[in-house]
Amino acid sequence: MTEPTGKPSRTLKPVGDATREPPDLAALLGRVARGDQDAFGQVYELMSRPVYGLALRVVRDPAQAEEIAQDVLVEVWRKASHYRPERGSATSWVLTVAHRRAVDRVRSTQADRDREERTAAPSPDYDEVAEEVGTRLEHQQVRRCMRGLTQTQRESITLAYYGGYTYREVSELLGVGLAAVKTRMRDGLIRLRDCLGAQP
Amino acid sequence: MTHDPHDLAGPYVLDALGDTERRRFEHHLPRCAACADETAGLRETTTWLALAVAHRPPDRLRARVMTEIARTRQSPPPLGRRLPSPRTGGLSRLAAAACLVLALIGGGTTWHFHRSAEHAQALNRRVTAVMTAPDAHTSTARAQTATITVVSSRSLGEAVVTTARLQRLPPAKTYQMWWLGPTPPRSAGTLNPPGRPRPLVTTGLGNAQRFGVTIEPAGGSQQPTSAPILTVALG
Numbered sequence: 547m548t549e550p551t552g553k554p555s556r557t558l559k560p561v562g563d564a565t566r567e568p569p570d571l572a573a574l575l576g577r578v579a580r581g582d583q584d585a586f587g588q589v590y591e592l593m594s595r596p597v598y599g600l601a602l603r604v605v606r607d608p609a610q611a612e613e614i615a616q617d618v619l620v621e622v623w624r625k626a627s628h629y630r631p632e633r634g635s636a637t638s639w640v641l642t643v644a645h646r647r648a649v650d651r652v653r654s655t656q657a658d659r660d661r662e663e664r665t666a667a668p669s670p671d672y673d674e675v676a677e678e679v680g681t682r683l684e685h686q687q688v689r690r691c692m693r694g695l696t697q698t699q700r701e702s703i704t705l706a707y708y709g710g711y712t713y714r715e716v717s718e719l720l721g722v723g724l725a726a727v728k729t730r731m732r733d734g735l736i737r738l739r740d741c742l743g744a745q746p
Numbered sequence: 747m748t749h750d751p752h753d754l755a756g757p758y759v760l761d762a763l764g765d766t767e768r769r770r771f772e773h774h775l776p777r778c779a780a781c782a783d784e785t786a787g788l789r790e791t792t793t794w795l796a797l798a799v800a801h802r803p804p805d806r807l808r809a810r811v812m813t814e815i816a817r818t819r820q821s822p823p824p825l826g827r828r829l830p831s832p833r834t835g836g837l838s839r840l841a842a843a844a845c846l847v848l849a850l851i852g853g854g855t856t857w858h859f860h861r862s863a864e865h866a867q868a869l870n871r872r873v874t875a876v877m878t879a880p881d882a883h884t885s886t887a888r889a890q891t892a893t894i895t896v897v898s899s900r901s902l903g904e905a906v907v908t909t910a911r912l913q914r915l916p917p918a919k920t921y922q923m924w925w926l927g928p929t930p931p932r933s934a935g936t937l938n939p940p941g942r943p944r945p946l947v948t949t950g951l952g953n954a955q956r957f958g959v960t961i962e963p964a965g966g967s968q969q970p971t972s973a974p975i976l977t978v979a980l981g
């Protein structure tokens with residue numbers, strides 16, 4: 547019994563805060579939690595690109611990224627009833643699962659040589675991947691706002707989020723104290739939030 | 747040495763903590779409204795970082811995933827939880843706002859107000875209104891003897907005042923709050939003997955430029971009879 551609720555596959559809007567959550571995803575998750583496979587198909591349309599793109603950016607290997615994306619999306623199916631709206635947006639929930647999974651993978655399976663490679667190229671090339679029309683808006687906004695950070699804020703965030711490094715590793719890579727790295731991550735994110743949040 | 751987890755929100759939302767630290771911070775989160783609120787906010791920011799690198803997966807992935815879910819049993823909702831319902835919001839933000847003020851007045855002493863539903867519910871509705879007003883402005887002043895934080899909203903004409911480390915006064919004396927400038931001082935009420943710090947609401951903000959606290963005879967005065975022990979500029 548499928549009710550004609552929700553519009554499928556609207557362009558995914560960036561999520562600045564809870565009130566700008568695309569209504570679709572949280573509502574879709576509610577249906578998915580009840581076993582609605584059609585709803586899950588729509589979740590796939592909304593989230594497969596961010597999930598796959600993020601995994602690809604972190605592990606830098608298409609085959610592994612595909613595996614991770616599949617695991618994450620199946621996890622979303624399995625755990626849809628665990629999503630708690632009061633804790634944050636649905637987009638954020640899915641992408642948190644994806645990021646953790648990708649980071650776990652890169653920490654546990656990457657050979658030392660790969661780690662060294664990643665170490666050798668710590669430049670914030672956060673803009674190297676996305677070329678899709680659907681993500682251009684988010685991409686442009688993030689790139690613009692990234693420019694507003696100090697270099698060490700940008701490097702700290704990039705190495706941690708896209709590189710999968712712990713803040714202790716970031717501290718070593720950048721030759722900066724632990725406290726300073728923590729502060730730069732936090733301050734950089736706050737500055738990003740203020741910049742991105744100013745968008746309509 | 748004291749372990750201070752309050753500065754881990756940034757690394758945490760970036761998944762940049764080691765396992766041990768992550769577990770420790772996740773243990774801390776439900777007990778600290780300041781960290782919980784900061785974490786929730788920063789988490790949404792990292793979502794942008796993910797969206798910025800979105801990339802179309804190979805087409806075969808869809809069929810694989812759909813096949814996989816068709817034979818994957820779903821996990822039931824955690825005990826005591828209904829299936830996802832529309833967002834309610836509000837309450838936790840309020841608790842966090844109050845915590846922010848209290849954390850501010852705690853200053854470097856790391857005094858933290860812990861999150862609890864009762865705490866949030868106990869807050870006066872007017873406190874909420876001021877703290878969540880679009881034009882809410884926060885000012886803090888520290889002196890040797892006390893710290894005061896004022897969250898004021900011109901549009902509401904009210905302010906939420908919190909104090910810390912105020913000395914206990916002899917019974918014949920009281921603290922009194924004032925709206926200062928550009929007109930002669932106007933009383934904003936007296937302050938109860940300090941115990942556990944609690945926000946209070948004062949009205950009559952008007953176009954006052956500063957907020958001050960004096961020590962007055964018990965019952966308060968029409969006009970200040972002594973120099974303020976603290977003043978704070980208003981937004």
Ligand SMILES: [Zn+2]
Binds near residue numbers: 751752778780781782
């Ligand atoms: Zn904390």
